[in-house]
Structures are given as C-alpha cells and as structure tokens.
Amino acid sequence: MVAAKIQLLMAIGVALSVVQAGPVDNSNGGNRPVLNNKAICTTQECVVTAAGILNDMDHSADPCQDFNQFTCGGFDENNEIPSGLGRIGYIELLRKANNRIIRSIVDVSHGKSPKPAPGDVASQANLKKLQDLFASCMDEPSILKSGRKPLVDSLQIITQSLPASDAPASKAILSKALGQMMKSGVQYSPLMQLTVEAAVDDPLANEIIVYEYGLGLDLPADYKNAELVRKYTELASMMFQIALGEEDVVNRAQPLTEKDVEKKWVDVTKEVVGFESELAGIRTPTDELYDPSQYNNPRTVEQLNGLTPSMIDWSILLPEALPAGVNYTRPIIATSLPFLTKLDALLQKTPARTLQHYFSWVAIQKIGTHLATPYSQPLDDLYTARTGTPIDAQAERWKSCASAVEATLGQMAGHYYVEEAFKGKSREEVIKLIDNIILSYEKTFPTLSWLDKITREGALKKLKAIVKTVGYSTVYPDVASSVSLEEFYKGFTVESGDYIGNRLRHASWAYEKSFEKLDMRTDRLTMDYMFPSHVNAYFHSSFNTINFPAGILQGVFFGVNYPEYVNYGGIGVVAGHEIGWWTNETSQAFKDKSQCFVEQYGNFTVLGPDGKQHNLNGQLTLGENLADNGGLKMAFKIWQSRFKSDSYGRK
Known part of the structure; x- marks a missing residue:
C-alpha cells in the first residue's frame, strides 16, 4: 500500500520527467496532450x-x-x-480535501447535499442513512447525556461472562467468553482475532484465519519502553476510574x-499492563509473519485444541464467535x-480476575x-503518548464526523463522492496508464538473468493476468448502484440520536458481514479493502x-487533462509500486539480489524518543x-519510451 514516502517518490518522478520533457499542448486534434510539441500547454490544469x-x-x-531538498524544499518551507497530525504532505492535503467533499454529501446544514432523482427510492434511503449517521455524531448534547452508560453496560456483560477469581478461568x-467478545460490538478482539480472507491454495475461496492480537500498545517492543509503559498505566487507570468509579466525572468541578x-x-x-507485557513477549516477530511458509497453517478444530x-x-469458542447460521467445517488457518x-501456557498461570480486567x-x-x-x-x-501526535482539541467537530461516516458507510458515501470527484474519462485514462506500467515490467523480465525460465514464464503469466480495479468496486457492492448499496448495508441500522449505539451496531454488523464471504466465490473486481474516497492504493x-480508489486519483497524483509526464511521475509511480510489490521468497537468487536493499535501508537511522539513533x-x-x-x-x-516515440515537434 501507499506509504508516506510516496510523496517524495512522486516528487522525484515528476522532477525527472519534467527535466527530460519538452512542452506539450492539445493541438494534435486529439483529446490527449502531445508529449513534445513546440507549443506550450496553457490550459488551467497545466498552469496550476x-x-x-x-x-x-x-x-x-x-x-x-x-x-530531496531540490524536489521538496519549497514544500517543506511553505x-x-x-495540530493533530504527525506529518504533512500531499496525501494528508488530499485527505483533507476529500473529507470536505464527504461533508458536502452528509451535512444537510451545509446546503450542498446531492438530490436524488425523483422516484429513486434507494438513493433517498441511502442519503438519509448517511445524513442520520452524521447528525448523530454532530449531536454532542445527546452524546454527553448518554454519559458512560454505553460503556458500563458492555463491561457488565464482560464481568458476568467471565467471573473474577484468583484461580485461572475454567x-x-x-x-x-472469548468467543462472545470476538462477536460483540467492541470492535476489538482480546488475545486473538478471527478474520475471513482469501484461501492461499484457492484465492477465490475464503477461509477463517486466526491472528495474534490484543495489545493495547502498538508493538511488542513498546512494552520495553519504561516511560511509555508508565504513561500507559497512568492513563489506563484513569479510564478504569472513569468507567467504573463511584463518581461520574461529568459532575466534577475539575x-x-x-x-x-x-x-x-x-x-x-x-x-492488566503486566499481563499485556507477557502477551507481548510471546508474540511472533513481525518479519516472520510476512513469510507465507510460516503463517499458512491449516488446522482442524481438534488440532487447534491440541x-x-x-x-x-475451540469447539466452544467457534460457535460463540461465529454469526448465527454460519456452519464452518473447513480447516482454520493459524498464522502462528x-x-x-505459548498462549495456552500463559493463560494457565493467569488469574481469571486479571483476564476479566484485561477484557x-x-x-x-x-x-x-x-x-x-x-x-x-x-x-x-x-x-498522543503512543504516536507523538497531539489530538487537535480545536478541530471542528464536522471533520471527525465526516471521517466517522467514511469509516462506517464508506462504500455508500463513495457513490456520491465518485459522482462529484471522479468524472469524465478518468477511469479509462488510469487503466491505460496502468497497462503501460505493466508492459514496462513485461519487457524487463526477459532481461533479468537471475530469473530462471520457469520463474520468468510464471511471472509473465501472472503479470498479464492482473485485474485492474479503478475508482470503486463494481461488485459486492456495486458502488455505482444505489440499489446494490442499499442491499449491502441493510443489516446496519442507523438512528439519528444514538451515535454510540450506531458505532457499536456497525462493529457487530461489519463482523457478521465479513463471514458472508465464507459461502461466496470472490469476484476479483471487488475493492473491499478500501473505500472510493480513500487516498491510497x-x-x-x-x-x-x-486497486486504485478514486480518492487518490486527484490533485497532484492524477488529472485527466494533465500532461502525461506529470501523471506518470505521480500516479504512475504509485502504480509501479503496487505492481512491483515482490515478496522476498521468490527464489534464492532474488534473496541474494535483494540483500543490498536490506543492508542499505538497515543502515538508515532515525532519532527515537529516547534521544538515541535507531x-x-x-x-x-x-x-x-x-x-x-x-x-x-x-x-x-515507460514515460521515456512514450516520449521517444512521440513524433510531434521533434527536432
């Protein structure tokens, strides 16, 4: 996926292209700018x-x-x-712009909401659901009035399902209790997480995968950071006091x-923190989890019990964790x-009281x-303590509420986002660009001496079979269809005056929705990992x-009327990044060739919060x-190839 450093790579790509490129215009009589004409492109898009x-x-x-200074120095200066962000770049600026578009869709008071066509009942219902969710988030008085009760109610269910004791739980x-919590609306699984993903041996089928999970801090190594753990413990104790203390904090003067x-x-x-520290100690190193030969471990329920x-x-956990009506009898993939x-051994020595508090x-x-x-x-x-980025206390409420709508009804909001921001021939032009990037890789493979014939042929076959999804998903759901979207989200009930309830209902709905895929063959045109307004790929x-959501096909990354060298320097770099995402398991020769990258990047250092270089x-x-x-x-x-083949205005 696109990382923050793509901004720099994109800048380098644009700079390299501009250095090599001649002026462009639209005088060739076609719809696309010519790569090297004597005239200068003076359209508004080119000037801006x-x-x-x-x-x-x-x-x-x-x-x-x-x-870096040559390409990005002006941006850094300006x-x-x-406040509220840990970095700034075109990704963040584009996200901000996209968030404003989402607001224009869902905020009735803003006066810019789309108007469904007369008789389009599905679109009317979808807009109401979007706008009701946004309104519930903006209704701060009702959220304050609900107090801590939604949290207390959930905690009571946990304490009833897992009674406290000095002895280990039965x-x-x-x-x-573990299965029930996995299925609940708390959006977070303790100890482990069950997900539904593509099967390794049959990618168009889906299977249940068990991941390691359950840490409150981001990484196992964070539990060795004494100052962070101290702050974590302090703030967690305050939250326990707020949630379960006798006094409601809203009544406090201070x-x-x-x-x-x-x-x-x-x-x-x-x-709790002591238990999490031990849990962190038994986690599998992250780089090992990237190795398919290590994480693909199909096991039956009986084998998991072993x-x-x-x-x-597991014969008790699974029926509790799986949604009603789901009868899964195939093997489960255990990633570690x-x-x-080790988890079994840790739980044997952990009092049930500790687990209740941890849950x-x-x-x-x-x-x-x-x-x-x-x-x-x-x-x-x-x-703030975890990320080093303070929450922007002065941020307008609508910003977080628009983000909440995107997080919960992203495909539905994406329908109207696409209508507003992804018009004309944008989709077709991006597909052409991706095809050219693929062609560049295809021409390169025969020149790689370290690839044996079988590997090369397999790589070329895989390359030619790549499916391109641009802008939005056309299946499960079809974002262009209001009817498809209404059907997709019909199990998620939104109430305009119950924001917290809406978020909890969504978490439960989303969990159950994911298990529908177990009985479905995957359509490769789906884009269910991202929403149309996402700035990523x-x-x-x-x-x-x-997969390229419409959200990243904007601004500096792509414009349907931009000169080609700008688009190749922008979204072309991103496309090449995604297509070229190799694993380090291709072959021993590949490992040998890639070792220089391991050593080069391994020598880079960053200044840590402890004042040391890491x-x-x-x-x-x-x-x-x-x-x-x-x-x-x-x-x-590929841009150089197109530049050299362009005959217009060549000297």
Missing part, C-alpha cells in the same frame, strides 16, 4: 500544476548534492505540520487527574502455531473513544489485482523498499 511543481522545489539546491467459561484515581484501579491497571489443551476449547502453545480494558479502549470528551480525554492523551497478491529493519521493510524503487524506475522508463 506547473506552478505547484515550481513552488514545491528549492531551485537554489544542487540536485546532485541533495535531491507547509507546517498542523476452559469452558474462558472459551465461551477534570480527573492521576492523583484522583483510587488505589484499586491503579492495582487493576498494573495487573495446541491449547488446557485453556481454550508457537503463539497458540474490560479492551472494551474501554474502543467504546471509550466514542464517548463525550469528559469520559474520553485520557484515551486522547494515550493516543493496494495490490492484492492473492487475487492478483491492482537503525531501520531493512529486512522488515524490504518489500516496500523494492516496490518504491521499482515503481519509480518503471514509471520513468
């Missing part, structure tokens, strides 16, 4: 684009000494990182502080067998973020599809690094 490129550059910098009780937390909640939090004989009964064995903390983290500010403030502070290796993990980032470099190379190569 050229000005943007020039403003983003630092013309005083020597590109041979500091190419843009500050705004296998039957724990298995049932905000809750660490000194106000009762000792029992401090002790509870220390138990891995967790003392504490988890050692983790399950409660999982719910607090997710439900608490939807509560009014007096109840959620410690979680905002925790986000991805290559689905199992489906062999490249090396990047070149092995962990290998796939992204290869994709970045290959994408830039291929985009420039």
Whole structure:
C-alpha cells in the first residue's frame, strides 16, 4: 500500500520527467496532450500544476548534492505540520480535501447535499442513512447525556461472562467468553482475532484465519519502553476510574487527574499492563509473519485444541464467535502455531480476575473513544503518548464526523463522492496508464538473468493476468448502484440520536458481514479493502489485482487533462509500486539480489524518543523498499519510451 514516502517518490518522478520533457499542448486534434510539441500547454490544469511543481522545489539546491531538498524544499518551507497530525504532505492535503467533499454529501446544514432523482427510492434511503449517521455524531448534547452508560453496560456483560477469581478461568467459561467478545460490538478482539480472507491454495475461496492480537500498545517492543509503559498505566487507570468509579466525572468541578484515581484501579491497571507485557513477549516477530511458509497453517478444530489443551476449547469458542447460521467445517488457518502453545501456557498461570480486567480494558479502549470528551480525554492523551501526535482539541467537530461516516458507510458515501470527484474519462485514462506500467515490467523480465525460465514464464503469466480495479468496486457492492448499496448495508441500522449505539451496531454488523464471504466465490473486481474516497492504493497478491480508489486519483497524483509526464511521475509511480510489490521468497537468487536493499535501508537511522539513533529493519521493510524503487524506475522508463516515440515537434 501507499506509504508516506510516496510523496517524495512522486516528487522525484515528476522532477525527472519534467527535466527530460519538452512542452506539450492539445493541438494534435486529439483529446490527449502531445508529449513534445513546440507549443506550450496553457490550459488551467497545466498552469496550476506547473506552478505547484515550481513552488514545491528549492531551485537554489544542487540536485546532485541533495535531491530531496531540490524536489521538496519549497514544500517543506511553505507547509507546517498542523495540530493533530504527525506529518504533512500531499496525501494528508488530499485527505483533507476529500473529507470536505464527504461533508458536502452528509451535512444537510451545509446546503450542498446531492438530490436524488425523483422516484429513486434507494438513493433517498441511502442519503438519509448517511445524513442520520452524521447528525448523530454532530449531536454532542445527546452524546454527553448518554454519559458512560454505553460503556458500563458492555463491561457488565464482560464481568458476568467471565467471573473474577484468583484461580485461572475454567476452559469452558474462558472459551465461551472469548468467543462472545470476538462477536460483540467492541470492535476489538482480546488475545486473538478471527478474520475471513482469501484461501492461499484457492484465492477465490475464503477461509477463517486466526491472528495474534490484543495489545493495547502498538508493538511488542513498546512494552520495553519504561516511560511509555508508565504513561500507559497512568492513563489506563484513569479510564478504569472513569468507567467504573463511584463518581461520574461529568459532575466534577475539575477534570480527573492521576492523583484522583483510587488505589484499586491503579492495582487493576498494573495487573492488566503486566499481563499485556507477557502477551507481548510471546508474540511472533513481525518479519516472520510476512513469510507465507510460516503463517499458512491449516488446522482442524481438534488440532487447534491440541495446541491449547488446557485453556481454550475451540469447539466452544467457534460457535460463540461465529454469526448465527454460519456452519464452518473447513480447516482454520493459524498464522502462528508457537503463539497458540505459548498462549495456552500463559493463560494457565493467569488469574481469571486479571483476564476479566484485561477484557474490560479492551472494551474501554474502543467504546471509550466514542464517548463525550469528559469520559474520553485520557484515551486522547494515550493516543498522543503512543504516536507523538497531539489530538487537535480545536478541530471542528464536522471533520471527525465526516471521517466517522467514511469509516462506517464508506462504500455508500463513495457513490456520491465518485459522482462529484471522479468524472469524465478518468477511469479509462488510469487503466491505460496502468497497462503501460505493466508492459514496462513485461519487457524487463526477459532481461533479468537471475530469473530462471520457469520463474520468468510464471511471472509473465501472472503479470498479464492482473485485474485492474479503478475508482470503486463494481461488485459486492456495486458502488455505482444505489440499489446494490442499499442491499449491502441493510443489516446496519442507523438512528439519528444514538451515535454510540450506531458505532457499536456497525462493529457487530461489519463482523457478521465479513463471514458472508465464507459461502461466496470472490469476484476479483471487488475493492473491499478500501473505500472510493480513500487516498491510497493496494495490490492484492492473492487475487492478483491492482486497486486504485478514486480518492487518490486527484490533485497532484492524477488529472485527466494533465500532461502525461506529470501523471506518470505521480500516479504512475504509485502504480509501479503496487505492481512491483515482490515478496522476498521468490527464489534464492532474488534473496541474494535483494540483500543490498536490506543492508542499505538497515543502515538508515532515525532519532527515537529516547534521544538515541535507531537503525531501520531493512529486512522488515524490504518489500516496500523494492516496490518504491521499482515503481519509480518503471514509471520513468515507460514515460521515456512514450516520449521517444512521440513524433510531434521533434527536432
């Protein structure tokens, strides 16, 4: 997927293309700009684009000494990182612009909402659902009035399903409670996560996969950061006090502080963080999880029980976790067998009381973020501690509410987003560009001496079979069809005065919806990993599809009336990145060739919060690094080929 560094790669791609390109115009009588005509392109799009490129550059910098400063120095000088963000670039700017478009769709008071055609009942219903959800988010008085009750109600269910005890929980009780929580609306699974994904041996079929899960901090290594753990413990104890303390914090004259937390909640939090630290200690290293030969472990229920004989009964857990009516009898994919064995050992020595508190903390983290500010403030502070990015307390409410609509009804909102922002021949032009990038890779493969004949033929076959999904999904659901969207979301009920209930209902609906795919053959034209307004892209290796939401096919990345060299320097680099996302398991020769990338990026350092320089993990980032470099190379190569073949205005 597109990383933040794509901004730099795109800038380099544009700069390289501009350096080599001649002027362009539309005088060839066609609809596309000619690559090298004597006339100069003076359309509004060209003028604005050229000005943007020039403003983003630092013309005083020597590109041979500091190419980053040469291409991006002007942008850095003219843009500050705004409050609430950890970085600023064209990805963030485009997301901001797209968020405004979503608002224009869902905010009735803004006066720009689309008008369904007369008699289009499905579109009318869809717009109402979108607008009711947005209105419920904007209704801060009702959210404040609901107080902490939605969270307390969920915690009561947890304490009833997993009674506290100084002894370990019984296998039957724990298995049932774990399954129930996986299926609930807390949006977060403790210990493990069940998902439905493409089968490795038959990508058009789907299977259940079990992932390691359940840490409150982002990475296992974070639990070795003493200051972060201290802050985590402090803020978690405040949330326990807010959720379960005798006093409702909204009635306090002053905000809750660490000194106000009762000792029992401090002790509870220390138990939870101690358990999470042990859970982090048994997690599989991330780079090992990228190895298909390691994570593809099909196991029957009986075999899974053999891995967790003392504490988890999968014949109890699965019926509790699976939605009603789902009868799954095929093997389950366990991404890490050692983790399950170690988890069983950890649970054997963990009191049921600790697990009850841990399960409660999982719910607090997710439900608490939807509560009014007096109840959620410690979680905002925790986000800042984890990411180093403060929450923008002054941000207008509509921004987070528009994002909430996108997160819950993204395909439905995408229908109207596409009508507004992805018009004309944009889709066709992007497909042509992707086809050219693929052709560039196809011509390159025969020149790679380290590829043996079988591997080369297989790579070419896979390359030619790539399916391109551009703009939006046309199946499951068909974003262009209001009827399809209404049917897709019909199980998700939205109430205009119940924002927290809406979020919990959506979490439960989304979980159940994912299991529908178990009995369906996958249509490769679906784009269910992203919504149309997303500023991102991805290559689905199992489906062999490249996917570009309409959200990234905007601004500096792509314009249907831009000169080709700009589009190749922008979205062409992204396309090359996604197509070139190799795994490091292709062959031993590939491993040998890629080792230089591992060493190069492994020597890069970043300044950590501890004031020390830390090396990047070149092995962990290998796939992204290869994709970045290959994408830039291929985009420039195919544009050069088109430039050299253009006969207009050649001297």
